[in-house]
Amino acid sequence: MSAVTASFPVRRQDFGFEDVPRHWVDSDPFMTHLFNALSALFPDGERFFVDSVRAVRDQINDPQLQKDISAFIGQEAMHAKEHGHFNDGAINQGFDIKKLEGWTRGFLSAKDLPLLNNKRVHLAATVALEHFTGILSAQLLKREDLVNAIDPSMRTLWAWHCVEENEHKAVAFDTYEQLYDKTVVDYAIRMGVMALITTLIMVAIHSFIIELMREDKQLLNLKSWAKGLNRVWGRKGMFTAIIPEYLDYFKPDFHPWQHDTEFLLHKWRKQLNFA
Numbered sequence: 001m002s003a004v005t006a007s008f009p010v011r012r013q014d015f016g017f018e019d020v021p022r023h024w025v026d027s028d029p030f031m032t033h034l035f036n037a038l039s040a041l042f043p044d045g046e047r048f049f050v051d052s053v054r055a056v057r058d059q060i061n062d063p064q065l066q067k068d069i070s071a072f073i074g075q076e077a078m079h080a081k082e083h084g085h086f087n088d089g090a091i092n093q094g095f096d097i098k099k100l101e102g103w104t105r106g107f108l109s110a111k112d113l114p115l116l117n118n119k120r121v122h123l124a125a126t127v128a129l130e131h132f133t134g135i136l137s138a139q140l141l142k143r144e145d146l147v148n149a150i151d152p153s154m155r156t157l158w159a160w161h162c163v164e165e166n167e168h169k170a171v172a173f174d175t176y177e178q179l180y181d182k183t184v185v186d187y188a189i190r191m192g193v194m195a196l197i198t199t200l201i202m203v204a205i206h207s208f209i210i211e212l213m214r215e216d217k218q219l220l221n222l223k224s225w226a227k228g229l230n231r232v233w234g235r236k237g238m239f240t241a242i243i244p245e246y247l248d249y250f251k252p253d254f255h256p257w258q259h260d261t262e263f264l265l266h267k268w269r270k271q272l273n274f275a
Contacts, residue, residue: 006067008167010074011274013082013160017089019153022216026149029218030209030228035150035158036090037208039083040100041201045129046080048108052126053172055119059179065171072171075164082157095215100208107200120180124193126172128249131194132201134169134256135245137162139238141264146231146238156272163268170256191250198246 025031050073057069087097140146141162150158180186213219232239248254268274 004063004067006071007064008068008071008075008164010071010078011160011164013078013157015082015085015157017086017153020086020089020093021151021153022093024151024154028224028228029213029216029221030224031149031231033209033212033216033218034205034228034232035154036095036097036212037100037205039086039090040097040208041104041204042083043080043087044101044104044108046076046083048122049126049130049172050076050080052119052122053175056123056175056179060175062178065174065178068168068171069175072168075168079161079164083161086154086157095212100211103204103207107204120176120186120189121193123172123176123180124190125197127176127190128194128197129201130165130169130172131249131256132197132246133165135242135259136238137165138245138259138261138264139242141166141261141268143238159268159272160274163265163272163274166261166265169261173256187252194249 021027023029023032025035053069054073057066060066060069087101090097140158147155147159176190181190210219213221213225218224229237231237234240245259248258
């Protein structure tokens with residue numbers, strides 16, 4: 001009998017960020033700071049995901065899910081490391097990313113409130129955030145115009161991250177489902193946490209963009225704001241496009257792989273020469 005192996009690999013990366021331009025997405029301040037804002041969320045966010053899943057993995061008896069949890073932890077730890085290194089480079093360009101990372105820890109500190117400070121709620125928060133990152137990553141991989149707008153010095157980092165977010169997008173969900181998703185209460189907790197997380201993540205992203213635009217002396221660059229907000233929230237915007245998939249989460253029979261991204265994974269693994 002063959003040994004159980006993880007459904008996806010952990011890829012060790014070591015990107016260099018010495019030659020990243022100041023405005024590395026389409027030479028545009030708003031779009032660059034949208035991605036900078038996301039990167040500021042990642043190191044502490046990814047570590048939160050790892051801690052939430054690791055805290056309950058001893059209750060999982062499924063050998064396949066155990067292997068996938070190990071790979072999930074490996075991928076997320078690598079994402080935290082690489083985005084941490086990139087954030088250090090952004091600091092060198094004069095952006096106070098440490099302050100934004102502190103804000104991220106402030107958002108995550110909500111988990112310590114009495115009603116939220118338990119393993120089930122922490123895991124539900126991870127499931128919610130993994131759904132958001134999974135569908136947003138898939139949207140980016142679908143949009144070659146956006147991928148090509150990213151400077152080559154950063155393009156592989158984001159494509160790699162997006163691929164792996166889709167490879168492991170169901171791990172936290174499957175963990176929650178095996179442990180908790182049996183009753184109306186479990187479902188209600190998962191839905192309530194998603195509603196809270198959506199509010200926090202939207203406030204965080206847009207607050208970070210405003211702060212970065214201020215630090216970049218681009219706060220009154222109305223052309224960049226108008227173009228950027230249209231690319232995010234316009235009729236074909238990145239966030240607008242994921243709304244239907246986001247809402248699918250609230251269906252009682254939802255599972256992340258109902259959004260089939262295997263074709264995207266095949267395409268991008270080949271393009272990036274990944275296993």
